Amino acid sequence: MSDLLAALLLGIIEGITEFLPISSTGHLLIAQHWLGHRSDLFNIAIQAGAILAVVLIYRRRLWGLVNAFIGRDMRAPYDPLGVDISPAQARRYGFKLLTAFAVTAVGGVLVKKLGWELPDHVRPIAWALIIGAVWMVIAEQLAARRAAREGEKTEISWTTAILVGAAQVVAGVFPGTSRSAATIFVALLAGTTSRSAATEFAFLVGIPTMFAATAWELMSMLQDGGIANEDWAALSVAFIASTITAFISVKWLLRYIQSHRFTAFAVYRLALGIALLVFLPATA
Structure with missing residues (x-):
């Protein structure tokens, strides 16, 4: 298989799995056992491609938040249902996004300083997938019961924002956990019983998180001189593939969760x- 074709497949895998709660990092690590190992910059950059798709999808929402911060009297849709909020409410929402990102940034720096490396064996990923599946079912059941008692809540609390930021750190440390799954279901457990509102917040907070991670890796490689060895053609192909497939994947997911749970x-x-666990050797 040619290197460009392998990069294309990895970009497609990333685009499909980044925002579905099934772990993009886990799928990439598994795929790279057959398609060849890639640099940290490659892996982070194709995640940034997927994040770019979210920027395009939520561009009006993001523009509304920007206008609220600069004081323009514009209203921004709060969630996919199109409910309008005031600029003051939009600013609070924006500050909660920044709070979640700050928690992730601080936690991420601490993890880097401690020298934590992502495990590249399949078995830990397999266990994370299984444990995460159980966690998802329990979390959604609890959220559904709370919604039945208290009604659907779309509000993102400050506690939820902090917990979502922490969940991103945990997902980054344990591949197979899934950043989107960790953040969505933490939000649901913390009191945001609306799947749409929890999903939107999880996706939006991923924008500064992944772009910052890409910039961090790029600066590290510039300092180490490793950037000269990067295959930019393959990275570009994977980036474009990731952006396109993520756009399609997120659009589908936002429609799907309007009437379906995450059980599938x-x-x-x-x-x-x-x-x-069954078909791969213990050393894989």
């Missing part, structure tokens, strides 16, 4: 995790 993703994670 939990079943997929469970089946994949078990299959990896």
